[in-house]
Amino acid sequence: MGLAERKERDKAELKELILDAAKKILLKNGQEGLSIRKIATTVEYSPATIYLYFKDKDEILHELMEMGFMLMNKYMVQAFGETDPVKRIHSIGNAYVKFGLENKDWYDLMFNSDKPMKHIEKCMEDWDEGMAMFNFLTITCREAIQQLGLKDLEDRILALQLWSCVHGLVNLAQSERLEIVERNQTKELISKTLDSMLVSIFKK
Amino acid sequence: MGLAERKERDKAELKELILDAAKKILLKNGQEGLSIRKIATTVEYSPATIYLYFKDKDEILHELMEMGFMLMNKYMVQAFGETDPVKRIHSIGNAYVKFGLENKDWYDLMFNSDKPMKHIEKCMEDWDEGMAMFNFLTITCREAIQQLGLKDLEDRILALQLWSCVHGLVNLAQSERLEIVERNQTKELISKTLDSMLVSIFKK
DNA sequence: CAAATATACTAAACAGTGTTTAGTATGTCA
DNA sequence: TGACATACTAAACACTGTTTAGTATATTTG
Numbered sequence: 001m002g003l004a005e006r007k008e009r010d011k012a013e014l015k016e017l018i019l020d021a022a023k024k025i026l027l028k029n030g031q032e033g034l035s036i037r038k039i040a041t042t043v044e045y046s047p048a049t050i051y052l053y054f055k056d057k058d059e060i061l062h063e064l065m066e067m068g069f070m071l072m073n074k075y076m077v078q079a080f081g082e083t084d085p086v087k088r089i090h091s092i093g094n095a096y097v098k099f100g101l102e103n104k105d106w107y108d109l110m111f112n113s114d115k116p117m118k119h120i121e122k123c124m125e126d127w128d129e130g131m132a133m134f135n136f137l138t139i140t141c142r143e144a145i146q147q148l149g150l151k152d153l154e155d156r157i158l159a160l161q162l163w164s165c166v167h168g169l170v171n172l173a174q175s176e177r178l179e180i181v182e183r184n185q186t187k188e189l190i191s192k193t194l195d196s197m198l199v200s201i202f203k204k
Numbered sequence: 205m206g207l208a209e210r211k212e213r214d215k216a217e218l219k220e221l222i223l224d225a226a227k228k229i230l231l232k233n234g235q236e237g238l239s240i241r242k243i244a245t246t247v248e249y250s251p252a253t254i255y256l257y258f259k260d261k262d263e264i265l266h267e268l269m270e271m272g273f274m275l276m277n278k279y280m281v282q283a284f285g286e287t288d289p290v291k292r293i294h295s296i297g298n299a300y301v302k303f304g305l306e307n308k309d310w311y312d313l314m315f316n317s318d319k320p321m322k323h324i325e326k327c328m329e330d331w332d333e334g335m336a337m338f339n340f341l342t343i344t345c346r347e348a349i350q351q352l353g354l355k356d357l358e359d360r361i362l363a364l365q366l367w368s369c370v371h372g373l374v375n376l377a378q379s380e381r382l383e384i385v386e387r388n389q390t391k392e393l394i395s396k397t398l399d400s401m402l403v404s405i406f407k408k
Numbered sequence: 409c410a411a412a413t414a415t416a417c418t419a420a421a422c423a424g425t426g427t428t429t430a431g432t433a434t435g436t437c438a
Numbered sequence: 439t440g441a442c443a444t445a446c447t448a449a450a451c452a453c454t455g456t457t458t459a460g461t462a463t464a465t466t467t468g
Binding site: 111112113114117120126127130131134153154156157158160161163164165166167168169171172175176177178180181182189192193196197200201 | 315316317318321324330331334335338357358360361362364365367368369370371372373375376379380381382384385386393396397400401404405
């Protein structure tokens with residue numbers, strides 16, 4: 001029976017089990033289909049028990065967001081290893097878009113949803129993972145500006161320019177606005193646009 | 205009483221009343237706070253009555269989306285009147301961002317939410333208003349490319365490059381990612397980034 | 409005029425949602 | 439053995455979108 005099996009599971013592991021269940025449901029049903037009650041039935045506990053391990057749903061979504069950033073880092077390993085700053089920017093851009101297109105639900109949690117942010121606000125925490133990403137991009141921009149002697153460019157403005165472009169592309173693709181405006185080959189369209197933007201900044 | 209008052213209202217006007225109520229609730233409580241039941245109590249009918257005038261909630265959100273595009277057009281009048289294509293691109297960009305920042309809920313419905321799009325899919329309709337906007341931008345890009353002799357730029361790629369940048373900026377601002385990464389003066393940051401992008405494309 | 413039909417509307421239910429409260433077993437310690 | 443803490447849950451609260459069956463009222467037809 002469920003009771004006997006559950007007792008075997010270490011008490012401290014339940015938090016991890018809940019997050020595992022949440023992750024599974026997120027991947028299978030999306031953020032809309034992720035509910036406390038579904039998590040509860042998956043781990044074979046009552047919904048109220050979930051609240052003994054997490055303050056509220058926002059906290060669970062925040063933890064999932066952090067998992068999403070770990071997954072994104074895997075997409076970035078090549079970029080992290082790139083020494084040439086301009087090449088690194090290319091690598092970051094491609095990895096970012098690739099991650100966004102392949103992991104809609106994770107991406108949404110990390111860069112669109114306000115629920116993980118509400119938890120950050122409530123607990124007076126910071127958006128560490130997102131800031132780390134942006135700082136890495138900003139530093140890379142600074143290096144690229146120095147190397148190419150683009151003295152009239154500001155690192156954080158350039159970083160934001162790059163970020164907003166890839167963020168916009170991913171969101172337009174995910175909200176199905178792109179497919180409707182330009183049917184078929186949206187992936188090719190995205191990579192062309194990304195290239196065009198990088199060319200407009202660094203070449204000419 | 206409610207009954208007497210209601211009878212006076214023309215039957216054909218109820219659909220408009222429902223949309224008016226929906227609009228009010230959207231502006232006051234946001235998309236999260238907009239429910240069929242709240243609309244029903246506002247217009248003093250039962251929730252079931254709403255479904256005699258609209259197929260489902262998605263249809264109501266779709267109609268609100270169309271209202272949003274009408275509002276956006278008001279922000280675009282100056283751009284529509286601009287004859288110089290490069291200046292027109294500047295004008296469109298500024299109007300787009302201004303609209304996005306000032307009308308979060310409308311913007312979300314128009315460019316992020318999948319619910320109005322679900323209705324479009326169900327009814328085999330098109331995203332006419334969005335396509336019209338993108339076509340206008342694409343035509344302007346074509347004119348700018350011709351005028352400046354930028355023969356290695358493709359109009360629809362350039363249009364998408366511009367769109368994704370402003371869309372990204374608006375979304376980053378609205379999801380509070382910008383404020384966390386760069387505290388204070390986010391508005392100035394956005395206008396600087398917008399300028400920087402336009403400079404990188406059209407000057408140098 | 410009376411009966412049949414069509415219109416406009418609603419009460420109640422269904423199946424969900426996040427969250428809280430009060431209470432129940434079980435285990436530990438004095 | 440009694441007191442207390444821990445782990446958990448049933449049930450409720452206040453919501454959500456949507457559907458179904460039924461009720462008045464109005465209109466049309468025989």
